[in-house]
Amino acid sequence: MAVSLDLPADAALAERHEKAPAVGERLPVHSAVCFGCADIPHGLRLASWVADDEAGAAVVTSRMELRPDQQGAPGLLHGGLLTSAFDEVLGSVVALVTRPCVTARLETDFRRPMPIGRTLWLRGRVDGRRGRKLYVSGTAHLDDEHGPVVGTAKALFLKVEMEHFLKNSRPEDLEALGVSPEQIRAARS
Numbered sequence: 001m002a003v004s005l006d007l008p009a010d011a012a013l014a015e016r017h018e019k020a021p022a023v024g025e026r027l028p029v030h031s032a033v034c035f036g037c038a039d040i041p042h043g044l045r046l047a048s049w050v051a052d053d054e055a056g057a058a059v060v061t062s063r064m065e066l067r068p069d070q071q072g073a074p075g076l077l078h079g080g081l082l083t084s085a086f087d088e089v090l091g092s093v094v095a096l097v098t099r100p101c102v103t104a105r106l107e108t109d110f111r112r113p114m115p116i117g118r119t120l121w122l123r124g125r126v127d128g129r130r131g132r133k134l135y136v137s138g139t140a141h142l143d144d145e146h147g148p149v150v151g152t153a154k155a156l157f158l159k160v161e162m163e164h165f166l167k168n169s170r171p172e173d174l175e176a177l178g179v180s181p182e183q184i185r186a187a188r189s
């Protein structure tokens with residue numbers, strides 16, 4: 001049975017961590033090979049900035065240029081890539097609050113077609129937190145930050161321990177980040 005993504009009544013405000021980048025700062029890439037944010041030919045190449053929020057919640061704004069190699073229907077963005085873009089934006093905004101976190105559930109509503117050659121502006125907000133659970137929502141706008149809404153998303157992210165990656169990631173990718181083979185073996189024993 002699908003679990004609700006609605007914010008529980010007793011969820012707490014999720015503010016940025018004190019060491020997180022400030023409003024206006026551009027976010028660094030998560031990794032040089034990240035499909036969502038790295039500057040790689042086949043990636044989404046999202047550029048993201050910390051944005052302001054009246055209530056003080058963590059918010060990120062991201063820009064994505066829609067390329068010909070991202071089509072689904074002729075001349076229109078493939079729908080799965082909007083969901084991928086939301087995963088990146090929402091994953092980036094929860095990382096301002098606490099990390100590491102992973103996507104547990106992500107729902108996308110496709111409201112309007114997204115023509116190739118145009119620009120998407122996405123906004124992600126952490127609406128609240130309850131224990132390990134972070135409730136987030138996003139909107140995607142065409143051409144500018146206040147342009148027509150072409151998609152919306154809601155998601156639940158869960159805080160995990162580093163063990164999650166030590167146990168599950170490909171060893172050579174962990175080693176490339178400086179993790180020793182002994183640490184990987186210990187986590188998996």
Ligand SMILES: CCCCCCCC/C=C\CCCCCCCC(=O)SCCNC(=O)CCNC(=O)[C@H](O)C(C)(C)COP(=O)(O)OP(=O)(O)OC[C@H]1O[C@@H](n2cnc3c(N)ncnc32)[C@H](O)[C@@H]1OP(=O)(O)O
Nearest residue numbers: 003030087088091092095100102103104105156158162165
């Ligand atoms: C040393 C190495 C360093 C590496 C460091 C890297 C840092 C990177 C930093 C920043 C990167 C940002 C990049 C953003 C990119 C986008 C994000 C992604 O693409 S993430 C990939 C896609 N997601 C997955 O692969 C998750 C796969 N799923 C799992 O691993 C597990 O299912 C997990 C962790 C999500 C939950 O497993 P459980 O065992 O920890 O937790 P349980 O006990 O099952 O659930 C806890 C609570 O959550 C609810 N829950 C769990 N799954 C749910 C779901 N799917 N929907 C709704 N509720 C769910 C449960 O009902 C339970 O709730 P009740 O406490 O009983 O109230």
